[in-house]
Amino acid sequence: MHANHLGVLLSGLLVSATSASASSILFSGGTVIAFNRTSNSLEVIRNGSVLVTDDRITSVFANSSPPSSVSVPSDVEEVDITDKILTPGFIDTHRHGWQTAYKTLGSNTSLVDYFNRFGEFATAALYPLDSDEVYYSQLAGLYESLNAGVTTTLDHAHHTFSDSTSLAGLRASIDSGARVFWAYAFHNVTNYTLEQQFANYRSIASNASYSNTPTTLGVAYDGFGPNPNTTIITTLLDLIRESNASVLTTHSVAGPYGVTNSPEDFSSLSLFSQLPPTTPVVFSHASFLSPVGAQLLRTHNHTISITPESEMHYGHTHPTSHLIQDFASLGVDTHFTFSTDILTQARLWLQSVRRLLYTQVLDRWEVPVNNPMSANQAFLLATRNGGVSLRRDDLGVIAPGAKADLVIWDGTSPGMLGWWDPVAAVILHANVGDVEGVLVDGRWKKRDGRIVDKKYEEVKERFLEIARAVQERVIARAGEIGLPKEGERFQSGFEFGNTTTVDVVPGDGEDGYGGLFL
Structure with missing residues (x-):
């Protein structure tokens, strides 16, 4: 499908949600990995834009800005995603x-x-x-x-x-x-x-x-x-x-x-x-x-x-x-x-x-x-x-009417630099550090590479205290919970068996397996 035809198709599917009282975000200028429900396939839109209203994707455009026929709220938040890739959130x-x-x-x-x-x-x-x-x-x-x-x-x-x-x-x-x-x-x-x-x-x-x-x-x-x-x-x-x-x-x-x-x-x-x-x-x-x-x-x-x-x-x-x-x-x-x-x-x-x-x-x-x-x-x-x-x-899709669960990927990071196919760029070259922004229900959860929840630092500090206490409890009882003894069987009735372990250290003796550094 030609990009211009796609923009007209997608922008016209759902425009009723763009009311003045709604919370809206317009992502523009980036590469969008959209989903075409007619062909049931991915649709890459370059220099496209996506309009979000409240918790939904209102429209997807094959242009960097919506056409004049589409009413965009005057208080819309505009987010420039030039050189970035916009995908649906992973599930x-x-x-x-x-x-x-x-x-x-x-x-x-x-x-x-x-x-x-x-x-x-x-x-x-x-x-x-x-x-x-x-x-x-x-x-x-x-x-x-x-x-x-x-x-x-x-x-x-x-x-x-x-x-x-x-x-x-x-x-x-x-x-x-x-x-x-x-x-x-x-x-x-x-x-x-x-x-x-x-x-x-x-x-x-x-x-x-x-x-x-x-x-x-x-x-x-x-x-x-x-x-x-x-x-x-x-x-x-x-x-x-x-x-x-x-x-x-x-x-x-x-x-x-x-x-x-x-x-x-x-x-x-x-x-x-x-x-x-x-x-x-x-x-x-x-x-x-x-x-x-x-x-x-x-x-x-x-x-x-x-x-x-x-x-x-x-x-x-x-x-x-x-x-x-x-x-x-x-x-x-x-x-x-x-x-x-x-x-x-x-x-x-x-x-x-x-x-x-x-x-x-x-x-x-x-x-x-x-x-x-x-x-x-x-x-x-x-x-x-x-x-x-x-x-x-x-x-799991970017399409009109879908939930505004979105991920913004930095297309200029060292690992992503030089991409042309955005799907291959994400699947084969990206890493978690390239995730610049995340939205759920149209609300920012991560922005500019940082989790935005105000209580995150407090949660992190409290979690570290709890994790250490839980880990010490587990470590203290580790000796009481051994592997199966000879002659025992698994709960299914099948016998236990040992795998061959590998050796990564030259010579006899030490094979490099080691233990946990706790």
């Missing part, structure tokens, strides 16, 4: 924000070690966090995401150890100003029964403290398979319907780990037909997704969240995820062990899929001709696909 469809206080403690963990030391059950039993610790960990983690251009997070909130810790995580999500799909996790944790959790969830839904904020209420549960308790699941369905839950999410790992929670489990329980049509299901990881499971996802319009760095780090991998990318988005997972930004996940995933599909050709003793996955596809997974996964057509 993270799987994360545990409350674990921020554990940062650097789990750099060499396996999934077994994670379950024993850092997961929800270990925390609840061994070193339970109080409400302040959950609040500041969740809030600091969300600021970290916003700083990286992640405007929407699906938080699998398994900090639900008590009424107070549950509310603390929710309150932090609201206070961050980020768009958070806060999914209350129901689980059999120490000293907090499921009945108490059901009551707590109903209270939260009734009070609806998240109303008129970017935060919404969802549900997380990991007991759909292989041995489901149908009584609990029936109660959860009732809660989802009562609260009009924004999302249902579950960890689906399977394989020798045995935590299936698979599309097949949902189908056998007739859950796809019982869930409200407005409640999407996000299967986190789906590491051993089967062809039948993939077909069920496509049939019932639900998705998986691929967490590339997590699945490589912890060892449950993703052998089939590249086959279901049309019903997938990207997540971060346990950000205390690695990167917190979706840009890194998109880049890792892009190159790992390329490697996998190249290898299939090389294994036939043939020379690959084409590149099997594009930067455009990685960008869509990080943005548009996240919105689709959450059944939110107004997220």
Whole structure:
């Protein structure tokens, strides 16, 4: 589509919101990575402009300023984005924000070690966090995401150890100003029964403290398979319907780990037909997704969240995820062990899929001709696909009527200098330091490279105190929580096995593995 035609098309779709009383921002002069809903594809607009009114994108223009036919409020804030790239905010469809206080403690963990030391059950039993610790960990983690251009997070909130810790995580999500799909996790944790959790969830839904904020209420549960308790699941369905839950999410790992929670489990329980049509299901990881499971996802319009760095780090991998990318988005997972930004996940995933599909050709003793996955596809997974996964057509795109969740990238930084293709520039050359500005619902969260929340410095100081206290608690008990002993089996019944470790130091003896510097 010709740029002038695009400008006329987009500018005419939604102009009713530009009233004199509205809060408006006009971004002009930059390169805009827009989304064309007609062709269902990215549309690059050079020297374009975007008009935001309140929490929505009002118009997108193929010119540096709106045409005279469009009424722009006289008090509009004008932001010059010359030499910059404007993109939709990135979307993270799987994360545990409350674990921020554990940062650097789990750099060499396996999934077994994670379950024993850092997961929800270990925390609840061994070193339970109080409400302040959950609040500041969740809030600091969300600021970290916003700083990286992640405007929407699906938080699998398994900090639900008590009424107070549950509310603390929710309150932090609201206070961050980020768009958070806060999914209350129901689980059999120490000293907090499921009945108490059901009551707590109903209270939260009734009070609806998240109303008129970017935060919404969802549900997380990991007991759909292989041995489901149908009584609990029936109660959860009732809660989802009562609260009009924004999302249902579950960890689906399977394989020798045995935590299936698979599309097949949902189908056998007739859950796809019982869930409200407005409640999407996000299967986190789906590491051993089967062809039948993939077909069920496509049939019932639900998705998986691929967490590339997590699945490589912890060892449950993703052998089939590249086959279901049309019903997938990207997540971060346990950000205390690695990167917190979706840009890194998109880049890792892009190159790992390329490697996998190249290898299939090389294994036939043939020379690959084409590149099997594009930067455009990685960008869509990080943005548009996240919105689709959450059944939110107004997220992850720059288009009239979409939410004004935006990221401004510095196109003149040393790493970006010389770009021509803005999608490739972001996906393959940018880094978090290139994120100059971030908006959620049309409100600045980061500007001129700095988080704008006035309480950020106070939060940072308090979080550092809390993180040190939590880390010392974990370190003090480290010796009590060893790896499995000989003859033991994982909870799934499968035997444990050791990987080969690598050697990076020449000679006999020391291999360089070392320990943690705590």
